[in-house]
Amino acid sequence: MNFNLLLENLTNPALLFFVLGIVAVYLKSDLEIPANSSKFISLYLLFSIGFKGGQELSHETFTSEIAYSMLFGIGISAFIPAYTFFILKRKLSVYDAGAIAAAYGSVSAVTFVTAVSYLESQQMGLHGHMVAIMALMESPAIIVGLVLLSIYNKEKKGAKLNIPSVIKHSLTNGSVLLILGSLLIGFVASAKHAEGIKPFTNDLFKGFLAIFLLDMGISSGRKLKSFFSFGLFPFLFAVFIPLLNGCVFALLSGLISSDPTNRFMFAVLAASASYIAVPAAMKVSVPKANPGLYLPMALAVTFPVNITLGMPLYWWIVMSV
Numbered sequence: 408m409n410f411n412l413l414l415e416n417l418t419n420p421a422l423l424f425f426v427l428g429i430v431a432v433y434l435k436s437d438l439e440i441p442a443n444s445s446k447f448i449s450l451y452l453l454f455s456i457g458f459k460g461g462q463e464l465s466h467e468t469f470t471s472e473i474a475y476s477m478l479f480g481i482g483i484s485a486f487i488p489a490y491t492f493f494i495l496k497r498k499l500s501v502y503d504a505g506a507i508a509a510a511y512g513s514v515s516a517v518t519f520v521t522a523v524s525y526l527e528s529q530q531m532g533l534h535g536h537m538v539a540i541m542a543l544m545e546s547p548a549i550i551v552g553l554v555l556l557s558i559y560n561k562e563k564k565g566a567k568l569n570i571p572s573v574i575k576h577s578l579t580n581g582s583v584l585l586i587l588g589s590l591l592i593g594f595v596a597s598a599k600h601a602e603g604i605k606p607f608t609n610d611l612f613k614g615f616l617a618i619f620l621l622d623m624g625i626s627s628g629r630k631l632k633s634f635f636s637f638g639l640f641p642f643l644f645a646v647f648i649p650l651l652n653g654c655v656f657a658l659l660s661g662l663i664s665s666d667p668t669n670r671f672m673f674a675v676l677a678a679s680a681s682y683i684a685v686p687a688a689m690k691v692s693v694p695k696a697n698p699g700l701y702l703p704m705a706l707a708v709t710f711p712v713n714i715t716l717g718m719p720l721y722w723w724i725v726m727s728v
Contacts, residue, residue: 419524419525419528420613420617421521421524421613421616421617421620422620422714422715424617424618424620424621424624425620425621425623425624425627425711425714426624427621427624428620428621428622428623428624428625428626428627428628429624429625429627429628429631430624430628431624431625431628432624432625432628432629433628438625439622439625440618440621440622440625445619445622448615448618448619448622449517449619449683450585451611451615452516452517452520452612452615452616452619453516453520453585453586453589454585454586454589454608455589455607455608455609455612455615456516456519456520456523456538456586456589457538457585457586457587457588457589457590457592457593458589458590458592458593458596458601458604458608459533459535459538459593459608459609460533460535460536460537460538460539460589460590460593461535461538461589461590461591461592461593461594461595461596462535462593462594462596462598462601463532463533463534463535463538464535464536464538464539464590464593464594465535465593465594465595465596466535467534467535467536472663472664473536475663476536476537476540476663476664476669476673477536477539477540477543479660479663479673480540480541480543480544480673480676481543481544481547483512483544483656483673483676483677484512484513484514484543484544484545484546484547484548484551485512485547485548485551486512487508487511487512487548487652487677488508488509488511488512488513488548488551488552488555489508489512489551489555491507491508491511491512491644491648492504492505492508492552492555492559494644494648495507495508495644496559498640499640499641499700500695501556501559501560502556502560502693502695502696502697503696503697503700503701504555504556505552505553505555505556505693505696506552506556506685506689506693506696506697506700506701507641507644507700507701507704508548508551508552508555509548509549509551509552509553509681509685509688509689510548510680510681510682510685510686510689510701510704510705511548511648511649511652511680511705511709512547512548512549512551512552513544513545513548513549513680513681513684513685514541514544514545514548514676514679514681515679515680515681515682515683515705515710516541516586516683516684517619517620517623517683517710518675518678518679518710518713518714519541519672519675519676519679520616521616521620521714521718522671522672522675522718524612524613524616525714525718525722526668526671526672529722531667531668532668533668533672534666534668534669535590535593535594537668537669537672538586538590539587539590540672540676541586541672541676542586542587542590544676545681545684548681548685549684549685549688552685553692553693556693623706623710626706626707627703627706627707627710627711628707630699630702630703630706630707631703631707633699633703634699634700634703634704634707634708637699637700641700641704642704642708644704645680645704645705645708645709645712646708646709646712649678649679649680649709649712649713649717650678650712650716650717650720652677652678653674653675653677653678653713653717653720653721654674654720654721654724655677656673656674656676656677656678657670657671657673657674657721657724657725657728658724658728660673660674660725661725661728667722667725667726670725671718671721671722671725674721674724674725675713675717675718675721678709678713678717678721679709679710679713680704680705680709680710681705682702682705682706682710685701685705686698686701686702689701
């Protein structure tokens, strides 16, 4: 691997603000981002990436490669929870296994946004259809996780799973709806109209991302304290399974696309874990799953592993193979 690339990523201001957030918690600082501000910034990031993706998509010609890419993304999102569930249930309850499998099969919008920033640091741009693929990958993992949980839950053997309700909840989740809506608006907006809000969607993006990652660092630092009480298995899973997924799909994506940016984004999506959409769905559908387990795994372990080690590794693979 190119260690200069790794060093460059480790000195990225956005990542350093994330580290600052963790340090602030361990120094018992009163530093925090107000909840309303944090929510606004997360909405801004989703809006910005969706709108810019829609603009890019409007300039693309729909091809068989894009169609296959969408199916490939959905396949990734269904396959990962299907195999990780059986690893997880050997050590954890079926409820926790289902919730964690769904989280790791689904995607992290914030990791996606950070990956877009990483591409820009390599003087590369994102293809708009990858935003649509990211949004499509939210729901299948939740559905597969809940179906597996329903099958293997001995307490509710034979109970029916309300699939339409699960699908509706997945698609109407705020983050999914905003990014899909922004993608559509960006797609239909003219270049003249898009130019009018370009300073907001483009110029402010990296600054808002840095502040948001500071907030993510604070949240991660707080969750890490209790996380290690669950033993070593969840930690090892949260480190190695995402890296494995990212590397495998960085290679397999070469069967779908020869574009390194598309392959890199597939790797990042496969390696990321949801800590927004899936926890919201699990809170309603699987209240017995422990959020003190799947939330820190996705946010406090997998997220920093991806943005420090994962992204340079996936980029190296797609540029080398």
